Amino acid sequence: MKYVIKKLLTTLITLFAVSALVFFSFSVIPGNPAVSRLGTEATPEKIEKLTHEMGLDRPLPERYGEWVLNILHGDFGKSYSYNQKVTSLLSEKIGTTLILSVIAIILTVAVAFPLGIYTARKSDSKLDVVLTSLNQLIMAIPSFFSGILITLLFGFVFKLFTPGAYVSYKVNFLRCVGYLFFPALAIALPKISMVVKLLKDTALKEANKDYVVTAYSRGNATRAVFYKHVLKNAMIPVITFLGMTFADIIAGSIIVEQVFSVPGLGRILLTSISGRDYPMVQAIILLLSVFVVISNLAVDFMYRAFDKRIRV
Amino acid sequence: MTGNNKVKLIIGLVLTGIVFLMLLFGIFYTPYDPMAMDASVSKSISLKHIMGCDQFGRDVFSRVLVGVKETMIVAGAVVLIGVFFGTVVGTLTGYFGGWIDEILMRLNDAVLAFPSVLLALLVIGLYGGGRNTLILALGIAFIPSFARIIRSEVLKIKNLDYIQSVRLFGAGHLRIIVVHILPNLKTVMLSSILIGFNNAVLAEAGMSYLGMGVAPPNPSLGRMLSEAQAYIFTNPMTAVFPGITIVIMILGFSLLSAATEKG
Amino acid sequence: MSMLKVEDLCIKVHDRKTTDTLVQDVDFEMNKGDIMGIVGESGSGKTMTALAIAGLLSRHDMEKSGHIIFEGINLLDIKRNVLRKIQGNEISMVFQEPLNSLNPLKKVGWQVEESLRIHTSMDKNEMRDRAIEALRDVELQNPEAVYESYPHELSGGMRQRAMIAAAMIIQPKLLICDEPTTALDVTIQAQIVELLKRINRERQTAILFISHDLSLVNTLCERVIVMQHGLVKESGLCDDIFNNPQDEYTKKLIAAIPKSPFGI
Numbered sequence: 106m107k108y109v110i111k112k113l114l115t116t117l118i119t120l121f122a123v124s125a126l127v128f129f130s131f132s133v134i135p136g137n138p139a140v141s142r143l144g145t146e147a148t149p150e151k152i153e154k155l156t157h158e159m160g161l162d163r164p165l166p167e168r169y170g171e172w173v174l175n176i177l178h179g180d181f182g183k184s185y186s187y188n189q190k191v192t193s194l195l196s197e198k199i200g201t202t203l204i205l206s207v208i209a210i211i212l213t214v215a216v217a218f219p220l221g222i223y224t225a226r227k228s229d230s231k232l233d234v235v236l237t238s239l240n241q242l243i244m245a246i247p248s249f250f251s252g253i254l255i256t257l258l259f260g261f262v263f264k265l266f267t268p269g270a271y272v273s274y275k276v277n278f279l280r281c282v283g284y285l286f287f288p289a290l291a292i293a294l295p296k297i298s299m300v301v302k303l304l305k306d307t308a309l310k311e312a313n314k315d316y317v318v319t320a321y322s323r324g325n326a327t328r329a330v331f332y333k334h335v336l337k338n339a340m341i342p343v344i345t346f347l348g349m350t351f352a353d354i355i356a357g358s359i360i361v362e363q364v365f366s367v368p369g370l371g372r373i374l375l376t377s378i379s380g381r382d383y384p385m386v387q388a389i390i391l392l393l394s395v396f397v398v399i400s401n402l403a404v405d406f407m408y409r410a411f412d413k414r415i416r417v
Numbered sequence: 418m419t420g421n422n423k424v425k426l427i428i429g430l431v432l433t434g435i436v437f438l439m440l441l442f443g444i445f446y447t448p449y450d451p452m453a454m455d456a457s458v459s460k461s462i463s464l465k466h467i468m469g470c471d472q473f474g475r476d477v478f479s480r481v482l483v484g485v486k487e488t489m490i491v492a493g494a495v496v497l498i499g500v501f502f503g504t505v506v507g508t509l510t511g512y513f514g515g516w517i518d519e520i521l522m523r524l525n526d527a528v529l530a531f532p533s534v535l536l537a538l539l540v541i542g543l544y545g546g547g548r549n550t551l552i553l554a555l556g557i558a559f560i561p562s563f564a565r566i567i568r569s570e571v572l573k574i575k576n577l578d579y580i581q582s583v584r585l586f587g588a589g590h591l592r593i594i595v596v597h598i599l600p601n602l603k604t605v606m607l608s609s610i611l612i613g614f615n616n617a618v619l620a621e622a623g624m625s626y627l628g629m630g631v632a633p634p635n636p637s638l639g640r641m642l643s644e645a646q647a648y649i650f651t652n653p654m655t656a657v658f659p660g661i662t663i664v665i666m667i668l669g670f671s672l673l674s675a676a677t678e679k680g
Numbered sequence: 681m682s683m684l685k686v687e688d689l690c691i692k693v694h695d696r697k698t699t700d701t702l703v704q705d706v707d708f709e710m711n712k713g714d715i716m717g718i719v720g721e722s723g724s725g726k727t728m729t730a731l732a733i734a735g736l737l738s739r740h741d742m743e744k745s746g747h748i749i750f751e752g753i754n755l756l757d758i759k760r761n762v763l764r765k766i767q768g769n770e771i772s773m774v775f776q777e778p779l780n781s782l783n784p785l786k787k788v789g790w791q792v793e794e795s796l797r798i799h800t801s802m803d804k805n806e807m808r809d810r811a812i813e814a815l816r817d818v819e820l821q822n823p824e825a826v827y828e829s830y831p832h833e834l835s836g837g838m839r840q841r842a843m844i845a846a847a848m849i850i851q852p853k854l855l856i857c858d859e860p861t862t863a864l865d866v867t868i869q870a871q872i873v874e875l876l877k878r879i880n881r882e883r884q885t886a887i888l889f890i891s892h893d894l895s896l897v898n899t900l901c902e903r904v905i906v907m908q909h910g911l912v913k914e915s916g917l918c919d920d921i922f923n924n925p926q927d928e929y930t931k932k933l934i935a936a937i938p939k940s941p942f943g944i
Contacts, residue, residue, distance in 0.1 A: 122527065127539070134543055241675075245668035247619050249626045249639070250660035253646060261650050315780035322734055323768030323795045323846075326761070337785050349530075356532030360623050364646070375627055378542045386542040393535055401530055412785060413830050 108409060116402045123394045124176070128169050131383050181388040186380045191388045195370070197275065199392060201285075202358050202369035204274055206396070208282065208289035209296075209354045214347075217297040221304030225339070226331060228309055236301075243298040248357055252291035252364035259287055269366045288365040292357045296350050303346055308339040341412055348404030352397040359393075426676035432669030436485065439662070443486030449476035451483045451636050461654075468658040471641070472648050477655055480636035481662050487637045488666065491552055491630070492617035498556030499613055500606070503563025508594060510564070511571030522568070525561045533558035533620055538629070546629040555620050563609060570605045574598050604677075611674035618666045638663050681752065682709040683886060684733070684854060688746035691728050691737065691910075702728045704910045706746075712853065713884040715877075717897030717918070719933065720907035726890050729907075730856050732756075733888070734773045735763045750854070768795040772847035776859040778839035782831040789815075789827030792846040799850060814845040818875060837868035841875070848879060855879070858890045873900050895937045898922055906930045 139155040140147055156162050160171070175182065181191035224236050246254075260268040266287055274281040311317070312335055320330045359371030366372075370389050377385035449466075455474035462469045468477035506525070510518040528536070533555065540554035574580060575598065583597055624630050625639030633640065638659045645656035691703040703725040710716055718726040731737050733748055735755055748755040750771065755763060772795070775781040782791055792811040796802050802810070808827070815823035818841040831839055840860060847855055857876065861869040877900060880887050891897050897904050898918050905915040906929065914927040925931045 119527065130539065130543055241672065242664075242668065245664050245671055246660075247622055247663060247667070249623060249642060250663060253642060253649060253656050253660065256646075257649060257653055315775060315777060316783040318736055319773075319775060319781045319843075320783070320794075321736055321767070322773040324764045324766070324798045325768075325794075326764060329798075334783050334786075338783070341785075352530065353532050356534040359534060359538070360627060363627060363643070374538065374542075378538065378546075379628075381545075383542075390535065390539050390542065394531065397531060397535070414784065414832050 109406075112402065112405055116398060119398055120395065121173075123398065124173060124391060125169065127387055127391050127394070128172055129165070131387055132165055132168075134383075176391070182384040184377075184382055184385045186377070186382045186385075191384055194385070195373070195388060195392070197273065198368060198370045198373055200274055201281075201367060202355075202362070202371065203396075204282065205285045205289055205292075205358050205362070205367060205369060206351075206355050208285055209292040209358070210351060212286075212289055212293040213296045213300060213350065213354070216293070217300035217304070220297070221301040221308075221343075222336065224301060225305045225308035228305060240298040240302055244295050244302075246295065248291045248295065249360050249364050251294050252288060252361050255287050255291050256365070271365070271367050273368075284365075285367065288358075288361045288367055291364065292354055292361050296354065300343060300346065300350070304339060304343050307342045308335055311335045311338045314338075337411070341408070344404060344408050344411060348401055348408075351400040351404060355393060355396045355400065422676045425672045429669050429672030429676055432665050433673060436489070436666050436669055439482050439485040440489050443482040443484075447476075447479035447482050449479045451475060451479040452634050469652070469654050471645060471655045472652065475636075477641075477658055480641060481638065481659055484636045484638040484641060484659060485662060485666070487548075487631050487635065488618055488621050488625075488639075488663075491548060491555070491621040492614055494552045495555040495559055495617040495621070496610055496613040498552070499559030499563045499617075500610060502556075502560045504567050504599075504602070504606075506560065506564040507567025508571050508598065511568040512575055512590070512594060512598065518568075521564075525564050528558075529561040529565065531558075533616070534623060537620065537624060541624075541629050546632070548631045551621065551624055551630050555617060555624070558620075559613060559617065563613065566605060566609050567602060570602055571598055574601050608674050608677045611670050611677065615667055615670035615674060618663065618670065622663045682711050683714075683751060684710040685747070685749040686729075686733070687749070689729065689732060689748060690743075690745045691725070691732060692743040692745075694741050694743065702910050703732070706905075706907075706912055708905055708912075708915060710854070710886050710888065713880065713886055714903070715880050715887045715889065715901050717889045717891060717901035717904040718907060719891060719894050719897050719904055721892055723909070724907040725910035726907050727858055728910075730773070730858050730888065730890050733854075734771055734856050735767050736773075765799070768852075769799040769850055770852050771854045771856065772850075772852040773856045773858065774840070774843050774847050774860045777863050778836060778843050779831060779863075781843060782839060784831055786830075787827070788829055788831060788834065788842050791831075792827070792842060792849060794846065795850045810849060811845070814849040815842065817848070818842070818845045819871075820845070836864050837871065840864060840868075840872060844872075844875065844879075848883070848885070851883065852885060854886045854888065856888045856890070859892070860889075861896065862892070869896070876900060894922075894933050906933065 139152050139159055139161060143151055143155060160168055172182070179192055181195070183189065184191050184194055187194055224233060227233055243251075256268045259265040266284055271284050272280040308331075312331075317330060317334060320334045325333070358369060359374060361367075362369045362371035363375065370393060374386065374389040374393075376382075377389065453475065455470070458466070458470050458474045466476050466478065468481060471477055471480070506521055510521050510525075536558040537551070537554035540557065541550055544550045544553075580593060580597055583593060588597075621630060621637075622639040622642075625637040626643050628640065628643065630639060631637045641659040642656050642663075645652070645659070649656055686706055686708050689703055689706040690701065693700045693702060706725070706729055708716070718729060720726045728737070732744060733750075733755070737744065738760075744756055746756070750766065753762075753766075755766070782788070789808065789811050792814060793807045796807045796810060812823045812827055815826050820826050820838060820841050826834065826838065826842060831842075834842065840863075844860075855876075860876075861872050864872065873896065876887055876889070879885055887900075889897060889901055894904075894906075901918055903916065904918050904921055906913045906921070906927065908929050914921060914925065914930045921930060922934065925934055
């Protein structure tokens with residue numbers, strides 16, 4: 106219990122640090138945002154008025170405090186370019202990116218674990234050489250390129266989906282998932298390869314440890330030694346790796362959304378960056394960071410449930 | 418070296434050899450002006466245009482060559498920044514320990530927990546796109562992983578008996594670090610530089626795919642992919658060739674690093 | 681007929697080009713309740729011999745010849761699934777490093793029960809009762825707590841006791857101990873040796889005790905085999921060999937024993 110509280114506290118502190126980092130890095134941008142917003146029609150009076158409206162004339166810590174308080178009330182401010190509340194602009198996109206990430210994570214785990222276990226058990230077969238080489242190759246294909254190949258193969262040759270015809274989950278959840286499966290596959294492919302390789306490597310390493318000999322000495326069959334003893338120990342590095350992978354998957358969705366024209370956080374982040382829409386960029390980066398921090402926390406708890414030796 | 422590692426080394430050397438050949442061509446000679454548009458030319462693959470032409474009639478092969486150069490410049494600079502600052506941070510924290518270690522490593526871990534794409538986008542969101550910002554952004558994102566590797570290696574070396582005896586003979590910290598510790602980092606450095614290149618190429622290609630890299634009309638592999646995507650069903654090869662080039666680069670570096678990891 | 685009869689045991693390892701002979705022509709017999717030691721330095725083949733008897737040498741690059749006849753069955757001849765019925769059931773083993781020999785992620789109780797789970801059809805409660813009894817029998821204080829703990833939470837001596845409990849839980853006929861005290865403190869060593877003696881006396885379990893320490897073997901065993909470079913140098917009653925060694929190597933081993941003022 107102490108562990109849980111301590112972990113939650115450090116996560117809270119991390120979240121505050123992240124929010125401060127995001128806020129203050131945007132406040133050191135050279136130039137007055139009010140000026141850049143007004144552009145050519147800037148007159149000193151107008152600039153002063155807008156500066157005041159945007160609260161830019163108040164001290165930084167005060168603005169940070171207010172920003173955090175507002176966020177806690179669900180208010181991320183107003184987008185410069187859309188002149189709407191950031192929250193209302195983002196609400197649907199958050200859902201889209203989350204669904205995409207979750208599908209990718211499920212796909213990674215659901216494919217990588219059985220495949221990894223299989224390759225670990227058959228590590229001296231001929232098939233292993235083929236699988237290992239294939240794995241090495243897949244790891245080298247970036248998700249945006251595999252995304253294009255998937256579009257070509259499943260969208261153009263097999264016509265399993267229509268590229269660009271994304272349906273919002275609010276309209277039709279199943280069709281949305283059906284569409285997002287393909288970008289999720291592009292994100293998951295290299296991750297699957299990495300997990301398979303790691304699982305196999307650690308399982309082979311564990312298989313040489315003394316406790317495995319003990320297990321055999323008690324009359325365990327090879328199968329039982331693997332599933333009851335080796336596998337759980339081999340999972341520990343894999344779980345640590347999954348923690349980083351979940352974060353990577355969330356970030357990877359930014360790129361893959363672009364490949365498959367999925368209107369999620371990634372896409373609007375890119376348009377906001379080119380449009381210098383700072384409140385939007387701030388909000389999205391913060392949101393993505395929160396996803397990352399929370400997924401790290403989840404993995405920490407999973408890790409803890411697995412290995413009782415871990416103490417903070 | 419095991420047989421398996423030998424195969425990795427050979428394939429890795431061949432692939433990186435191809436990449437460096439392309440890099441040299443990208444710097445000194447391209448068959449066509451990579452920016453010259455020619456609407457009259459056929460887009461398909463021919464002896465004159467071995468990778469075909471893109472929608473504006475630009476020679477894809479020439480653009481790929483220059484794209485490799487562009488990617489390698491960014492990746493090289495990023496790895497340089499990462500290795501340099503990573504070594505400084507890693508050596509300081511590993512060698513001196515104490516509160517420097519505590520503070521820098523906390524910070525390091527916090528940055529490390531974040532996907533580099535996100536960090537790079539944050540910096541680019543602040544300062545706008547372009548090659549220099551991209552190098553800065555990725556460079557910063559790459560420091561922590563190098564720092565972590567170097568630190569753990571320095572910790573190992575620092576506690577070896579001979580470092581202790583050198584200290585007894587009255588060698589100063591700087592001398593111990595420069596003369597006795599840094600040369601011992603060579604092996605670790607080599608494999609982490611190779612893995613760094615692998616990751617930097619991937620990151621550069623990803624960023625330029627998102628349009629955050631070198632400004633158009635200059636070719637970059639990632640941007641070529643995103644430009645070709647609109648014509649993917651009519652002219653897929655324009656996307657496939659730059660894509661394969663990226664795969665060759667990443668595969669080459671990753672095989673080399675896998676082969677050098679545990680000699 | 682003796683319980684265990686090892687005849688002309690040879691173990692060879694084939695590398696790509698060379699062949700290494702690890703054990704050559706080892707012969708000995710053990711009866712019910714016997715307590716015998718094998719002594720030798722590292723690389724003498726003593727551990728290989730023990731592992732071969734326990735059926736734990738299944739590497740493809742290893743060639744085993746000769747006979748290991750246990751209760752009339754040649755263990756080198758039978759199939760894995762027949763061998764498995766003997767492993768952990770009639771022949772158990774205790775290893776050198778108790779921490780490494782225990783699965784770090786499983787509770788001690790689970791590991792102590794493992795032989796029961798494999799070889800019997802007891803239900804959970806029965807197994808738990810038996811395990812706690814076994815833990816108590818190896819003189820562990822508070823066996824219920826040990827049952828619920830993980831290996832890293834115990835001390836070295838406690839771990840080795842738990843390993844012995846796990847090996848003894850199903851009342852094997854032969855207990856093989858491979859350097860079981862080497863990783864422990866001297867005082868704990870003596871306690872473990874006493875424990876093994878008591879088990880041998882009360883249960884009539886035969887014990888094959890592998891050690892590099894001749895004096896330790898002398899305090900525990902009736903008979904001893906001295907091995908070097910895979911060969912048996914000398915064998916016989918401990919007292920005889922100690923007082924009247926024939927082989928040069930044995931003489932050296934005896935001469936190397938430090939004269940302990942406490943006479944452990």
